Amino acid sequence: MRPFTYVRATDTHSALAAAAREPNTRFLAGGTNLLDLMKTDVERPAQLVDVTRLPLTAVEERAGGLRIGAMARNSDVANHALVRQRYPLLSQALVAGASAQLRNMATMGGNLLQRTRCPYFYDPTFPECNKRQPGSGCAARQGVNREHAILGASEQCIATHPSDMAVALAALDAVILAAGARGERTIAVADFYRLPGDTPHLDTNLVNGELITAIDLPPLPFASRAHYLKIRDRSSYAFALVSVAAMLDLDAGGRIRAARLALGGVAHKPWRVPDAEQILIGKRPDERAFRAAADRLLQGARPYRDNAFKVELARRSILRALTTTAAITA
Numbered sequence: 312m313r314p315f316t317y318v319r320a321t322d323t324h325s326a327l328a329a330a331a332r333e334p335n336t337r338f339l340a341g342g343t344n345l346l347d348l349m350k351t352d353v354e355r356p357a358q359l360v361d362v363t364r365l366p367l368t369a370v371e372e373r374a375g376g377l378r379i380g381a382m383a384r385n386s387d388v389a390n391h392a393l394v395r396q397r398y399p400l401l402s403q404a405l406v407a408g409a410s411a412q413l414r415n416m417a418t419m420g421g422n423l424l425q426r427t428r429c430p431y432f433y434d435p436t437f438p439e440c441n442k443r444q445p446g447s448g449c450a451a452r453q454g455v456n457r458e459h460a461i462l463g464a465s466e467q468c469i470a471t472h473p474s475d476m477a478v479a480l481a482a483l484d485a486v487i488l489a490a491g492a493r494g495e496r497t498i499a500v501a502d503f504y505r506l507p508g509d510t511p512h513l514d515t516n517l518v519n520g521e522l523i524t525a526i527d528l529p530p531l532p533f534a535s536r537a538h539y540l541k542i543r544d545r546s547s548y549a550f551a552l553v554s555v556a557a558m559l560d561l562d563a564g565g566r567i568r569a570a571r572l573a574l575g576g577v578a579h580k581p582w583r584v585p586d587a588e589q590i591l592i593g594k595r596p597d598e599r600a601f602r603a604a605a606d607r608l609l610q611g612a613r614p615y616r617d618n619a620f621k622v623e624l625a626r627r628s629i630l631r632a633l634t635t636t637a638a639i640t641a
Contacts, residue, residue, distance in 0.1 A: 381418060482572065487523055572604065
């Protein structure tokens with residue numbers, strides 16, 4: 312680990328001011344991802360600004376939905392009564408992530424900013440990683456790529472985004488609040504993450520020095536009929552090979568009025584295709600409709616040598632998640 316300056320912020324203003332003085336700054340919350348990357352010399356901040364004492368931990372009702380402070384711990388949000396009752400998808404996704412010990416430390420804002428677990432990115436002994444060193448190449452394309460992307464990848468990077476929480480937030484149409492030198496702004500989760508393209512080292516559309524302050528969940532009357540399915544190699548402390556966040560709204564006749572679908576473990580960002588959701592509207596919640604939505608969601612999939620199985624795994628996972636969701640008595 313390289314030397315760095317440590318600053319403890321007492322409020323958002325002091326955190327932003329400290330970041331403005333040193334461009335190579337990282338905000339430190341739970342540190343469950345950042346500190347690991349600093350130890351392996353992947354992240355090299357000149358300054359850490361500790362934001363754990365910022366008063367941004369509340370979970371409160373706002374405009375018919377919920378506002379969740381960026382410093383709220385994952386475990387606290389997962390177990391919050393309002394989240395469990397009105398947004399069970401988020402609670403389920405949080406519980407599916409990491410371990411209980413990590414969830415007790417990890418924050419909502421930090422979870423959004425965690426970086427890929429691609430082993431070539433994590434290990435500097437592999438010189439080829441465009442995400443770690445732009446222009447160096449992508450060792451994963453010709454290497455072991457069983458856990459890598461099948462959607463939205465580029466010649467520059469085939470890494471996947473690791474967060475379960477972000478997949479749920481994508482399905483929930485969540486909005487991220489960020490503060491920076493130019494003031495506050497809101498960013499829809501759909502616009503927050505980037506596909507790799509030619510700039511895989513840029514994970515999000517945050518501006519340097521911006522700090523996530525909260526997450527807004529909009530009012531969704533049918534959010535209680537939801538299911539988060541995570542398929543992984545072992546039942547705990549493993550990242551998703553494929554995950555599915557599903558929500559359905561059924562009318563009195565049992566037909567689908569609205570649907571939300573997002574995939575994890577398959578792309579550089581939570582993968583959502585609104586057209587796949589539109590296919591379901593007006594249909595009976597049956598296998599035929601679910602297969603049509605799955606085919607649209609997976610359209611354009613481009614597997615690599617070791618991960619072709621993910622295409623069929625994702626298709627079956629979508630069917631299973633939607634079938635489970637449709638059976639829920641809302």
